[in-house]
Amino acid sequence: FxxxxxxxxxxxxxxxxxxxxxxxxxxxxxxxxxxxxxxxxxxxxxxxxxxxxxxxxxxxxxxxxxxxxxxxxxxxxxxxxxxxxxxxxxxxxxxxxxxxxxxxxxxxxxxxxxxxxxxxxxxxxxxxxxxxxxxxxxxxxxxxxxxxxxxxxxxxxxxxxxxxxxxxxxxxxxxxxxxxxxxxxxxxxxxxxxxxxxxxxxxxxxxxxxxxxxxxxxxxxxxxxxxxxxxxSGVPVARIMTTDVPEIPAAMSVRQFVDEHLLRHDYACYPVLVGDEVIGVVGAEEVRTVPAQMWDMTPVERIAHRIDGAYKVSADDDVWDALSKLASPDVCRLMVMEDGHLKGTLGREAVYRLLRTKMSGM
Ligand SMILES: [Zn+2]
Structure with a gap:
């Protein structure tokens, strides 16, 4: 108190x-x-x-x-x-x-x-x-x-x-x-x-x-x-999360990440995985910390932004609860977890989409 x-x-x-x-x-x-x-x-x-x-x-x-x-x-x-x-x-x-x-x-x-x-x-x-x-x-x-x-x-x-x-x-x-x-x-x-x-x-x-x-x-x-x-409220995160965001292996070079993912999609950040485990996220902001001539020899793992509980939601959490985590400006996307494994990701756009759908039906 x-x-x-x-x-x-x-x-x-x-x-x-x-x-x-x-x-x-x-x-x-x-x-x-x-x-x-x-x-x-x-x-x-x-x-x-x-x-x-x-x-x-x-x-x-x-x-x-x-x-x-x-x-x-x-x-x-x-x-x-x-x-x-x-x-x-x-x-x-x-x-x-x-x-x-x-x-x-x-x-x-x-x-x-x-x-x-x-x-x-x-x-x-x-x-x-x-x-x-x-x-x-x-x-x-x-x-x-x-x-x-x-x-x-x-x-x-x-x-x-x-x-x-x-x-x-x-x-x-x-x-x-x-x-x-x-x-x-x-x-x-x-x-x-x-x-x-x-x-x-x-x-x-x-x-x-x-x-x-x-x-x-x-x-x-x-x-x-x-x-x-x-x-x-009452809508589980699993219903609106996406599985489209590519998972980036930690060993991938920054060059490959930029060419194959960052320049091809609109996502603010991508989950970085070592084997099965999410260790962080990576996006344009992290890429900017390395000069372009270093991209070939730098693994994504080196620049990934480490994440903690503030970045994670459980697949059966309420979207309303997830929204309070998404409200933090540090969080680019939430990692949706189930039994310790990454099931998908949740961005703000998915919450807006749900709101638009619900409001138009009211
Ligand atoms: Zn009062």
Whole structure:
């Protein structure tokens, strides 16, 4: 289990600290001095960060209760994302996993709100009261924003789980939750634009437009990802792999490889074999590492790019799982293995072909 921070969070952290220190805390008119406002800014930003983390941890805890493996949490620009290795299996699981986040944030808002009331009553120092007051407000907004019923926000997942539960159709539920996310995204952009035009609030308006644009894109992308996932899941690699790519014996000279294979086919790389065993791959990139006058005396084995598990899939693996390996830019083709032997190879074009076929039939 690991918690990682997207680079965007560092930028956001700096922005939050400076907005709080230069804008929010001075605007409360408690007349704090400058060092106090900056100290408050840093403390508030760290506690905001912790609040987002608690929100994400609540998702992870519920996921674990359902036996869904959570690999880690990534904090990024608008909060965090829990990396689960699988999708929820039922509508009710998804409902509870999603709703717990906003509920936790609103719970934190209530907690800090009570603390603020206690602080005022007990005459705590004003900076402390201002700090818990801020945390109450920001956690409320965090909870409210995540409740917006647009996929992939928590509220969108709640909406999806309700449609899913009512219709039994996950694909359709995702489609509607994604549309809803896009509509809310455009709405936010519209409100932001109207704010700039009518109220002249440039920064606030631009923020809303930016968040709306982000939400629209995320809603569309997460639906497309689901469509692709559905199309590629359940299809074994063996069904779309090719056996056309020639296997290159490790002892073949680079010259012979270039003349007989590289110049005659379109493949990005070829498997290199010693006897029965794949030791690596070779393609134009490897050939370029040897001057042409050396091609006759250099065996392919010398230039072959050695491969590891990242290059191999099993013949009965899902195409969806193979795609995550193909997404790595280092991998030119996957070696499809069965009982330790090379059965064929799988390139990106085969995955596109399958997608095209499936999509045209939808
Ligand atoms: Zn959440």
């Amino acid at each position: 690991e918690i990682s921070i997207d680079w965007s969070w560092l930028l956001i952290f700096f922005l939050v600290v400076s907005t709080l220190a230069a804008g929010y805390f001075p605007s409360l008119r408690h007349h704090f001095d400058v060092p106090t406002t900056w100290l408050l800014g840093v403390a508030a930003a760290i506690l905001l960060f912790a609040s987002v983390l608690i929100h994400e941890l609540s998702h992870s805890l519920v996921a674990r209760r359902f036996g869904i493996d959570v690999r880690g949490i990534t904090l990024f620009i608008f909060g965090g994302v829990s990396q689960t290795s699988e999708e929820p299996r039922s509508a009710s699981e998804e409902f509870w996993m999603a709703i717990v986040g906003p509920v936790t944030s609103i719970g934190l808002a209530v907690f800090f709100g009570l603390l603020e009331a206690v602080g005022i009553a007990a005459k705590w120092p004003m900076p402390a009261v201002a700090l818990v007051g801020y945390l109450s407000t920001i956690n409320f907004f965090l909870g409210a924003f995540n409740l917006v019923p647009g996929f992939p926000l928590d509220g969108g997942r709640v909406l999806r789980s309700i449609i899913w539960g009512a219709t039994g159709d996950l694909g359709n539920a995702t489609k509607w939750a994604s549309y809803s996310g896009q509509v809310f995204g455009y709405l936010l952009m519209g409100v932001g634009f109207a704010g700039i035009v009518t109220l002249g609030s440039l920064i606030g308006g631009l923020w809303l437009m930016f968040i709306g644009w982000f939400l629209t894109g995320a809603a569309r992308a997460s639906y497309e990802q689901l469509v692709v996932r559905q199309a590629l």
